Amino acid sequence: MTPTPYWTDGTVTLYLGDCREVLPGLTEQPVACVADPPYGETIADWDVWPDGWVAAVGDVLPASASLWCFGSARMFLDRAYEFAGWKYGQEALWVKHNGSGPTSRDRLVRVHEWAYQWYRGRWTDLHHEWERERVTANRGTARKPARAAAHQREGRQNAWADDGTRQPRSVAHVIHAPSVRGKGRHPDEKPLAVVSALVRESTPPGALVLDPFAGSGTTLVAARLLGRRAIGIESDERFAEIIVQRLEQATLLDRDAQPAGTTTAVQAALLEEPA
Numbered sequence: 001m002t003p004t005p006y007w008t009d010g011t012v013t014l015y016l017g018d019c020r021e022v023l024p025g026l027t028e029q030p031v032a033c034v035a036d037p038p039y040g041e042t043i044a045d046w047d048v049w050p051d052g053w054v055a056a057v058g059d060v061l062p063a064s065a066s067l068w069c070f071g072s073a074r075m076f077l078d079r080a081y082e083f084a085g086w087k088y089g090q091e092a093l094w095v096k097h098n099g100s101g102p103t104s105r106d107r108l109v110r111v112h113e114w115a116y117q118w119y120r121g122r123w124t125d126l127h128h129e130w131e132r133e134r135v136t137a138n139r140g141t142a143r144k145p146a147r148a149a150a151h152q153r154e155g156r157q158n159a160w161a162d163d164g165t166r167q168p169r170s171v172a173h174v175i176h177a178p179s180v181r182g183k184g185r186h187p188d189e190k191p192l193a194v195v196s197a198l199v200r201e202s203t204p205p206g207a208l209v210l211d212p213f214a215g216s217g218t219t220l221v222a223a224r225l226l227g228r229r230a231i232g233i234e235s236d237e238r239f240a241e242i243i244v245q246r247l248e249q250a251t252l253l254d255r256d257a258q259p260a261g262t263t264t265a266v267q268a269a270l271l272e273e274p275a
């Protein structure tokens, strides 16, 4: 059965419900997924691992697809069987200012979270675009660029050239963003800068991205500001209402900003402080 949107503006659509029930009814196919599932590691009422969600997402994505997934090492090790059929692509490490989890003397305070990119099909067939970061002094040896995805081959240089930018690193760059814990709209809200980088990496402009665990709507806001379309699913109506408020704010911001997809629009959004 086709699900009824909880909210839509034609670019971003939010569904209220369990993603495993909503996903089979979608009529449009997302090209990629950025997911931040409940890790199942705390006693929060929403933090329950939904068995089978990876397969449900896999059923709606194309044969060649990217799936970015936030999680802890414990989560990925315990739930590795859920990712059967997906290949490891790369990982990004988000370093937080404040630790998460219980503070006890027999464990390190965890100040990081992983985002793993899983994929299926051929890596070079998928969209990959990291926004290059500016550096004052590049140090490196000239070398040929690595194999690139088909859409990136045209016009690429044959040798490394210092243009004052570099490929972002897996730990530094936008992955290092302040935690919004305690001041955010969702107890596990991810920074917009981190999520924006993953949306941009895995989807071309105008493409449809899926977030089956929308939370406070970070992926949906990122997609809107990057000129992508998005489908979000959230099972808790308290959070769905927050998402709608946030998207309506993003719409206002978007209207006053540069054309969607420009850095200026994203930077403007990054200035937005959680309420």
Ligand SMILES: C[S@@+](CC[C@H](N)C(=O)[O-])C[C@H]1O[C@@H](n2cnc3c(N)ncnc32)[C@H](O)[C@@H]1O
Residues within 6 Å of the ligand: 017, 018, 019, 020, 036, 037, 038, 039, 046, 048, 050, 186, 188, 189, 190, 191, 212, 213, 214, 215, 216, 217, 218, 219, 233, 234, 235, 236, 239
């Ligand atoms: C880790 S949070 C996502 C936070 C989000 N990335 C953000 O930046 O705000 C996971 C969310 O998934 C929701 N959720 C849990 N199980 C779900 C399910 N089966 N289907 C859809 N949403 C679910 C929870 O209510 C929670 O808001």
